Amino acid sequence: MSVVETAGAEDEDDILAAEFVLGVLPFADHAVLERRTETDARFAARVADWHDRLLPLSGDFGMADPAPSVKQALDARLFGLPARRSAAIWGSLALWRGLAGIATAVLLLALALPWLRPDPARLVAALADPTSGVHYMAVYDRDGGAVGLSHVSGTPAAGRDFELWVIEAGRPPVSLGVIPAGAPSARLTLDQPLRAAIRPGARLAISLEPAGGSPTGLPTGDVVAAGDLRDL
Amino acid sequence: MxxxxxxxxxxxxxxxxxxxxxxxxxxxxxxxxxxxxxxxxxxxxxxxxxxxxxxxxxxxxxxxxxxxxxxxxxxxxxxxxxxxxxxxxxxxxxxxTAGNLDDAALGMRDPGPGPEVRAIQAGERRRLDGCLGELDGDRAAAVRGAYLDGDSYADLARRHDVPLNTMRTWLRRSLMRLRECLDR
The missing domain is CATH 1.10.1740.10 (RNA polymerase sigma factor, region 2, helix turn helix motif)
Incomplete structure (x- = not known):
């Protein structure tokens, strides 16, 4: 009996996940599956399982120290340290990352001061995208049922607005509101039914919408930043 | 490390x-x-x-x-x-394809007891080896070759001297067997 020939759709997906993890497929097919891991949570879970199943083989990979210049080049690229001047695009990335780092530190400090213990009433997410340069920090306050947003970088094009969404695996995005343009911080109070969706692991995303927000109730423009909620 | x-x-x-x-x-x-x-x-x-x-x-x-x-x-x-x-x-x-460069020239060290080694129970490795051992010899080698050396179906077909589709059928079947064995 051939296992493959009797495979159902579920098994087919699982074999594809295994082939993707092994990396045996031609480049174009591999790229299609890579995109699928980003949009199909079930498939991504299959991929993760195969990575874990085959992980014991990684014991056969040796260890070797990369030259110190690798870390220097990496720091220069990510953080703009003076090791060597890199391309202009990295300069701007370094700038927003620097800003993001400062904002994160300030935010975390502000949050940590009153509550030195882990705070079950709060969730935090860093919403960022290196391509768009949009970066917000989001804190959800369970007691108040509100999302606080701290603007780090990035603004919508003239005549358009950023809208905040929450995405739970396997469900359509739900709008949490339009982010007031240009404000350094904003607070979006959520209606009671929305609050249930704000959980650790849920994803917050910001999309670019027509002024006033999406006319359809679903994102109509590109997602310009996203990040997952986690316990603080 | x-x-x-x-x-x-x-x-x-x-x-x-x-x-x-x-x-x-x-x-x-x-x-x-x-x-x-x-x-x-x-x-x-x-x-x-x-x-x-x-x-x-x-x-x-x-x-x-x-x-x-x-x-x-x-x-x-x-x-x-x-x-x-x-x-x-x-x-x-x-x-x-990369040539056969020897480990010394690359500055390779033996796999030491890094986090991955400690994180992986020795038992898990034995189990995977056991399940790979249940596959026909050259099929297990194909799985290892793909994982460790980045061999594609085209590389594997050339190495094992079989048509590409045959190689794919073999490997897919082996992966199913491997999963059944590991999930047993």
Whole structure:
């Protein structure tokens, strides 16, 4: 009996996940599956399982120290340290990352001061995208049922607005509101039914919408930043 | 590689990186760069290219750290997946097989007791080896070749001297058997 020939759709997906993890497929097919891991949570879970199943083989990979210049080049690229001047695009990335780092530190400090213990009433997410340069920090306050947003970088094009969404695996995005343009911080109070969706692991995303927000109730423009909620 | 890192340490460092903590990033680099460079070196077979690849790997780690927690993978599994992907992508782009370079010339060290080794129960390795052992000899070699050396179906078909579709049928069947055995 051939296992493959009797495979159902579920098994087919699982074999594809295994082939993707092994990396045996031609480049174009591999790229299609890579995109699928980003949009199909079930498939991504299959991929993760195969990575874990085959992980014991990684014991056969040796260890070797990369030259110190690798870390220097990496720091220069990510953080703009003076090791060597890199391309202009990295300069701007370094700038927003620097800003993001400062904002994160300030935010975390502000949050940590009153509550030195882990705070079950709060969730935090860093919403960022290196391509768009949009970066917000989001804190959800369970007691108040509100999302606080701290603007780090990035603004919508003239005549358009950023809208905040929450995405739970396997469900359509739900709008949490339009982010007031240009404000350094904003607070979006959520209606009671929305609050249930704000959980650790849920994803917050910001999309670019027509002024006033999406006319359809679903994102109509590109997602310009996203990040997952986690316990603080 | 510094001793004393376990799974939770590495997870914590990745979480720190997701919060843009540079010290966490530096520590993660110190703890895991030798292993991830080893992955790139094995797949790519030369230091200059492996050094470029491992740099890309850590850029991805910095950019994607916030996705780690939703994958449900163990931390070394996640990191090694990024390194293998990066190295195999490069290998594919290069479109030529790496020569047989000896370990000394590459500066390879023996796999020491790094976090991945401690994180992986020796039993899990025995179990996987046992299940690979249940496959026909050359099929197990194909799985290993793909995982460790980045062989594609085309490479494997050439090596085992069979048509590409035959190779694919063999390997897919072997992967199903492997899963059944491991999940048993």
């Amino acid at each position: 510094p001793e004393g890192h376990d799974k939770d340490d590495i997870s914590g460092l990745i979480l720190g990186v997701s919060l843009r903590d540079r010290r966490a990033f530096d520590r993660l680099y110190r703890a895991t760069s030798a292993k991830l460079f080893g992955v790139c070196l094995r797949v790519l077979g030369n230091r200059p290219e492996a050094e470029e690849a491992v740099q890309e790997v850590f850029v991805k780690v910095w950019l994607k750290a916030d996705r780690f927690s939703v994958t449900g993978q163990s931390p070394m599994s996640w990191l090694i997946a990024i390194a293998r992907n990066q190295a195999i992508d490069r290998l594919r782009r290069r479109r030529e």
